[in-house]
Amino acid sequence: MLSLPPLALYVHIPWCVRKCPYCDFNSHRAPEALPQREYVAALLADLEQDLPLVWGRTVTSVFFGGGTPSLFSGEAIGEFLQGAAARLRFRPDLEVTLETNPGTVEHDRFDAYARAGVNRLSFGIQSFDDGCLARLGRIHDAAQAERAVKLAQDAGFSNINLDLMYALPGQTTAMALADLERAIALDPAHLSHYQLTLEPGTPFARQPPAGIPEGDDAWDMQEACQTRLAEAGYAQYEVSAYAREGRQCAHNLNYWRFGDYLGIGAGAHGKITLPADGTILRRWKLKHPKTYMDAAAGDARIGGDEHLAAERRPFDYMLNALRLREGFPLADFEARTGLARATIAPKLADLSERGLLDVAEEWVRPSELGWRFLNDVMAAFLP
Ligand SMILES: C[S@@+](CC[C@H](N)C(=O)[O-])C[C@H]1O[C@@H](n2cnc3c(N)ncnc32)[C@H](O)[C@@H]1O
Ligand code: SF4
Numbered sequence: 295m296l297s298l299p300p301l302a303l304y305v306h307i308p309w310c311v312r313k314c315p316y317c318d319f320n321s322h323r324a325p326e327a328l329p330q331r332e333y334v335a336a337l338l339a340d341l342e343q344d345l346p347l348v349w350g351r352t353v354t355s356v357f358f359g360g361g362t363p364s365l366f367s368g369e370a371i372g373e374f375l376q377g378a379a380a381r382l383r384f385r386p387d388l389e390v391t392l393e394t395n396p397g398t399v400e401h402d403r404f405d406a407y408a409r410a411g412v413n414r415l416s417f418g419i420q421s422f423d424d425g426c427l428a429r430l431g432r433i434h435d436a437a438q439a440e441r442a443v444k445l446a447q448d449a450g451f452s453n454i455n456l457d458l459m460y461a462l463p464g465q466t467t468a469m470a471l472a473d474l475e476r477a478i479a480l481d482p483a484h485l486s487h488y489q490l491t492l493e494p495g496t497p498f499a500r501q502p503p504a505g506i507p508e509g510d511d512a513w514d515m516q517e518a519c520q521t522r523l524a525e526a527g528y529a530q531y532e533v534s535a536y537a538r539e540g541r542q543c544a545h546n547l548n549y550w551r552f553g554d555y556l557g558i559g560a561g562a563h564g565k566i567t568l569p570a571d572g573t574i575l576r577r578w579k580l581k582h583p584k585t586y587m588d589a590a591a592g593d594a595r596i597g598g599d600e601h602l603a604a605e606r607r608p609f610d611y612m613l614n615a616l617r618l619r620e621g622f623p624l625a626d627f628e629a630r631t632g633l634a635r636a637t638i639a640p641k642l643a644d645l646s647e648r649g650l651l652d653v654a655e656e657w658v659r660p661s662e663l664g665w666r667f668l669n670d671v672m673a674a675f676l677p
Contacts, residue, residue: 296569296632299553301348302355302545303378305337306559307363308583311398315431318493320561320581321361329587330370336590338377340558340579343595345381347566347575348556353382355389355545358412364394368406375411389544391416391455396442397434404449414543415446416455416486422476423469426462429503436476443480455484455543460519461512462490463503470515471522478526483541487519488534513666533617533668550614551622552630560586561597572632574602605677607631608638612675616668621652621659641674 309324356378358371371392378384391414392407407415421427422436434442446454456477460470477485489512492499507515520530528536532550535543548555557564561581567574578597580586589595602610611631615622624635642658645651650664650671664671 295628295634296567296572296574297629298351298567298569299551299630300354300548301351302357302548302553302555303353303382304545304555304557304559304562304564305356305358305363305374306557306562306579307333307358307361307366308560308581308586309365310360310362310395311365311433312431315497316490316493318496319361322583324362324365328365330366331373332587333583334370334374334377336587337374337558338381339590340595341378341381341556343593344556344558344564344577347564347568347577348382348554351383351554352385353388354385355548356384356391357545358390358392360393362395362398362418363392364398364403368403368408368410368412371407371412372410389414389453391543391545393418394442394446395433396439397432399442399445401445401449404446404451408450413451414453414455415451416457416484417443417446419443419456419477420459421462421465422473423465426465426469426473429463430459440476440480443482447480452483453541454480454482455486456480456482457486457488459488459490460515461507464505465507465515467515467518470519474519474522474526478523478528483538484543485523485528485536486534487516487523487536489516531619547618550618551626552611552614565602567630569632574607574632576600576602604631604633607633608641609672609675609677612672616660616664616672619659619665621657623657625656627658638675645671645674 308320308322309328310321312323313321390412392412393416395418419439420430420432424435427435443454458473458477492502523536527538530536531542554566555564557578559579560583561579563578565574565576577599579595580589580597586595608631611627628635642651642653646653649661652659652661660668660671
């Protein structure tokens with residue numbers, strides 16, 4: 295029953311100018327001279343060896359994530375994309391996103407990214423309040439962030455996402471709404487609105503800054519922001535994602551629909567369906583940039599391989615699909631997990647009875663109540 299879903303390509307760039315105290319992404323302080331050529335060569339060697347996992351399939355999106363991919367030149371990004379296009383079949387309307395820190399870009403960069411084939415930019419803005427930005431340890435202020443977005447628009451980019459965080463130390467709902475006004479004024483196609491989380495092992499988790507809105511306060515802030523975004527024409531389609539009509543992120547939608555993706559680069563994770571073997575393979579790469587580059591030409595680059603056990607698949611599926619407001623078709627659950635809907639029917643019935651899920655003949659989606667307690671709904675599918 296397992297069948298092939300769409301395939302995406304994730305490329306990790308593991309360096310930042312400096313590490314933000316709230317962030318647990320695989321990112322390392324960039325050395326004076328960034329080894330861009332060596333890293334691109336390592337990425338292509340890594341990709342080359344993963345190819346047998348995806349023979350004959352078409353890639354629907356590419357996402358350069360980080361870290362800070364905008365530390366790389368357009369030429370380096372272009373070299374990777376050309377190398378990848380020679381090895382993989384790209385869909386003609388391929389979405390190619392590059393994550394950008396507004397503190398790292400100057401004018402010519404955006405033209406070079408466009409020439410390289412990038413057609414979507416995602417800016418890490420976080421806030422337009424200089425006090426908040428300073429408390430978050432960001433390397434840019436609000437004016438720089440606005441300037442960077444306008445430079446990208448001048449270079450012809452129209453498919454732009456802005457990342458904002460809310461529930462920041464000392465932030466009120468009025469301040470969060472003021473951030474949204476500045477974001478909306480830039481007219482992006484997409485907005486990601488993340489609640490600040492204290493990730494274990496980060497300086498913020500060790501010593502939480504004072505005044506972080508929690509519980510009902512954070513929820514109220516989220517609801518006020520969601521209402522404002524809806525008024526401005528940005529519909530929430532996922533827990534943290536808002537888009538203008540037709541501007542949802544194809545790459546992230548593929549994750550949430552439990553699609554497949556190759557993960558290339560230091561610490562990158564991939565998920566590949568292998569219907570002939572009846573398995574779903576999760577593969578991740580060595581985390582440290584130097585160790586990864588040294589190992590990229592062989593099997594040693596692989597940090598681990600795991601075949602996703604049948605018992606675990608419902609939970610992994612729900613962890614993604616229930617994040618979508620639209621929920622999921624039961625036929626997709628069957629095709630992408632290889633399990634019959636009967637395996638989750640008792641849980642669906644229970645959650646529907648408790649008012650947490652709306653379950654129709656062919657479709658499942660979180661109810662208003664379920665949306666509020668999403669983590670509990672997901673946890674119900676743990677083996
Ligand atoms: C890889 S970063 C984006 C590009 C670039 N590294 C930057 O920060 O400008 C991805 C996004 O995740 C979000 N993020 C990171 N750590 C977070 C946390 N602890 N809580 C909530 N959102 C977080 C931020 O909005 C950030 O822009
Ligand atoms: S710039 Fe982005 S990836 Fe880098 S440390 Fe800050 S939030 Fe994390």
